Amino acid sequence: MTNSASDSARAAATQAPDDARRVHIEVRHVTMAYGERLIQKDLNFPIYRGDVFVIMGGSGCGKSTLLKHIIGLQQPASGEILINGENFFTSSPQQQLAMRRNWGITYQSGGLFSDLTLAENVAVPLQQYTELSPAEIRDVIAYKLALVGLAGFEEYYPSEISGGMQKRAALARAIALDPELLFFDEPSAGLDPLSSQRLDELILEICASMGSTVVVVTHELASIFAIANNSVFLDADSKTQLDYGDPRELLAHSKHDIVRRFLARGEPQNRDGSS
Amino acid sequence: MPTAAIDQPAAQSVPAAFSAHTIDGALVMELSGAWLAGHPLPSFTELRAAFEQSSLKQQRQPRWRFSAAADLQWDSACMTRLFLCARYCADHDIALDTSALPDGMQKLLAVATAVKPQEAQPAAHPTLSQQLSAAYTAIRDHIVELLQFIGELSLALLNLVRGRANIRLRDFFYFIEQCGPQAVGIVALISVLVGMILAYLGSVQLRQFGAEVYVANLVTVGMVREMGALMTAVIMAGRTGAAYAAQLGAMQANEEIDAITTLGISPIEYLVLPRFLSLLLVMPLLCIFADVLGLCGGALVATGMDVNSSAFFHQARDAAQFGDVAAGVFKSFVFAGLIALAGCQAGLQSGRSSAAVGLATTRAVVNAIVYLVVADAALNILYDKLGI
Numbered sequence: 001m002t003n004s005a006s007d008s009a010r011a012a013a014t015q016a017p018d019d020a021r022r023v024h025i026e027v028r029h030v031t032m033a034y035g036e037r038l039i040q041k042d043l044n045f046p047i048y049r050g051d052v053f054v055i056m057g058g059s060g061c062g063k064s065t066l067l068k069h070i071i072g073l074q075q076p077a078s079g080e081i082l083i084n085g086e087n088f089f090t091s092s093p094q095q096q097l098a099m100r101r102n103w104g105i106t107y108q109s110g111g112l113f114s115d116l117t118l119a120e121n122v123a124v125p126l127q128q129y130t131e132l133s134p135a136e137i138r139d140v141i142a143y144k145l146a147l148v149g150l151a152g153f154e155e156y157y158p159s160e161i162s163g164g165m166q167k168r169a170a171l172a173r174a175i176a177l178d179p180e181l182l183f184f185d186e187p188s189a190g191l192d193p194l195s196s197q198r199l200d201e202l203i204l205e206i207c208a209s210m211g212s213t214v215v216v217v218t219h220e221l222a223s224i225f226a227i228a229n230n231s232v233f234l235d236a237d238s239k240t241q242l243d244y245g246d247p248r249e250l251l252a253h254s255k256h257d258i259v260r261r262f263l264a265r266g267e268p269q270n271r272d273g274s275s
Numbered sequence: 276m277p278t279a280a281i282d283q284p285a286a287q288s289v290p291a292a293f294s295a296h297t298i299d300g301a302l303v304m305e306l307s308g309a310w311l312a313g314h315p316l317p318s319f320t321e322l323r324a325a326f327e328q329s330s331l332k333q334q335r336q337p338r339w340r341f342s343a344a345a346d347l348q349w350d351s352a353c354m355t356r357l358f359l360c361a362r363y364c365a366d367h368d369i370a371l372d373t374s375a376l377p378d379g380m381q382k383l384l385a386v387a388t389a390v391k392p393q394e395a396q397p398a399a400h401p402t403l404s405q406q407l408s409a410a411y412t413a414i415r416d417h418i419v420e421l422l423q424f425i426g427e428l429s430l431a432l433l434n435l436v437r438g439r440a441n442i443r444l445r446d447f448f449y450f451i452e453q454c455g456p457q458a459v460g461i462v463a464l465i466s467v468l469v470g471m472i473l474a475y476l477g478s479v480q481l482r483q484f485g486a487e488v489y490v491a492n493l494v495t496v497g498m499v500r501e502m503g504a505l506m507t508a509v510i511m512a513g514r515t516g517a518a519y520a521a522q523l524g525a526m527q528a529n530e531e532i533d534a535i536t537t538l539g540i541s542p543i544e545y546l547v548l549p550r551f552l553s554l555l556l557v558m559p560l561l562c563i564f565a566d567v568l569g570l571c572g573g574a575l576v577a578t579g580m581d582v583n584s585s586a587f588f589h590q591a592r593d594a595a596q597f598g599d600v601a602a603g604v605f606k607s608f609v610f611a612g613l614i615a616l617a618g619c620q621a622g623l624q625s626g627r628s629s630a631a632v633g634l635a636t637t638r639a640v641v642n643a644i645v646y647l648v649v650a651d652a653a654l655n656i657l658y659d660k661l662g663i
Binding site: 114115130136139140142143144146147149150151152153157158159175178202205206208209210211 | 312313319350351352354355356358359362378379380382383386387388389390391392393394626627628629630631
């Protein structure tokens with residue numbers, strides 16, 4: 001992901017809706033299942049370039065599973081998922097590698113390598129995909145860790161820092177290669193409201209400046225309203241997507257009672273009160 | 276053109292460059308071209324050198340100002356250099372002005388410099404005396420922890436005897452199955468082979484005196500007093516001791532042990548006792564099994580060396596005193612306790628990461644084998660003094 005001076009300034013100023021509405025990820029008639037057990041069926045929605053897209057829904061509805069499908073860890077039972085118009089599973093190994101290079105992913109519990117220091121963790125993607133010298137890699141690591149507020153923690157092991165710091169370190173590793181697509185699985189799980197808010201702001205600022213598309217799996221309402229400009233709601237009972245759109249719009253106008261209740265925290269319709 | 280020029284080939288973009296001018300006592304550095312990863316870029320050292328050459332550094336309040344040309348393209352490679360410049364400015368009291376840079380760059384730089392770096396602890400090389408004292412402390416702590424663990428285990432056993440221990444019978448049977456029947460195959464294989472090794476060793480020496488038939492005595496006494504118990508214990512240390520440490524370590528990492536403790540259940544009673552007791556019960560049986568199979572292995576070799584098998588077993592029966600068998604079985608009983616102790620202790624004291632669980636498993640096996648050999652030597656001395 002690169003930026004040019006004049007363009008990013010213009011994009012920041014106008015939010016250029018026309019340019020931003022290009023489809024980045026397309027989920028087409030996807031059905032997900034573990035063996036015989038159906039998780040979700042007939043999912044069908046686009047994710048646009050530059051959006052912060054939230055996959056939401058109740059616990060156990062298959063949000064994380066959908067993310068695993070998008071990032072190519074699991075194959076859909078039927079349907080296809082196109083990223084930049086390409087299906088990951090039908091691509092050649094070289095193409096898959098090239099696609100993965102443009103993704104940054106943070107997992108629910110961080111997914112940091114516990115036997116590596118933070119610096120070594122961030123270095124892994126750099127060593128895998130770039131030909132930077134060790135000194136250059138050290139500089140990039142210092143910059144990335146500083147971005148997430150962890151300057152000076154290079155030599156710490158993940159077990160020596162707090163849960164919030166682990167999440168931020170995982171973010172540093174995810175953005176090591178300036179990915180054009182960033183995935184977050186429950187970024188605020190296990191964080192206090194302030195840490196979680198700080199992490200949300202960090203995600204927004206970093207991604208806005210880098211121009212990345214962000215896909216977040218979460219059920220945290222505060223997060224959803226703070227960061228999302230588009231979303232899909234997965235329902236555990238009907239096992240399909242119930243609604244799609246800006247969560248603020250959905251809170252006010254969704255056809256489905258359950259979506260409005262979810263977004264209003266179960267309270268009967270406070271249309272003006274939220275965030 | 277949209278915000279990004281992702282697939283633009285390197286050949287078409289203008290190479291990265293910077294120009295430096297001094298304006299109003301400030302060094303103005305204009306970045307232009309493709310400051311992108313994978314392109315040839317000026318390094319931070321070059322930028323710094325340009326600043327230092329500008330002789331502004333000698334001024335009382337030097338200022339360093341960045342601006343961007345219209346054709347500037349940037350990503351993290353550029354930002355890394357700017358970040359290093361910002362850090363250099365902060366360290367040397369130089370006023371940095373980035374207001375002429377694009378918004379995104381300013382924001383990222385602000386985020387990156389918002390948090391002051393944590394003072395890195397100097398990783399001083401420990402001197403020899405420090406290393407020695409650290410090693411001494413580690414050994415002392417280990418012994419204290421071991422004694423503590425033995426104490427807790429004794430209390431748990433006392434509770435069990437008084438009928439107050441919190442132990443699940445189902446667990447107990449499960450672990451008996453785990454360390455008993457499922458280990459029979461590997462124990463059989465190893466003991467037959469050890470019996471054969473003993474027989475070869477003995478027969479080569481005894482043949483020099485024409486006393487091959489005494490190979491039966493050697494194999495019998497060797498297996499029953501020593502090798503049966505020791506080899507079973509080594510197998511079980513690798514098999515069961517390591518499994519105990521890995522299970523308990525993973526439970527520790529997963530906060531299951533915390534959950535048990537806060538439910539008011541003693542993890543020693545609930546988790547360690549069933550493992551400890553089942554191994555204590557099963558190991559002597561496995562030891563007798565190993566003794567018998569070791570004899571069979573010895574007999575196999577002996578018949579190949581012209582000692583007929585009935586003579587072998589006759590000789591073996593004479594050689595094996597009840598005291599020998601009891602001595603071996605008692606050893607395996609002690610070994611069982613030590614293996615369970617090493618495994619469970621390592622597991623319960625494991626750290627909470629996946630690396631720590633691996634470390635706990637290693638420690639369990641290494642400690643168990645050290646305990647085994649030390650205990651074996653001690654018991655042999657004791658037997659000798661008691662004349663068993």
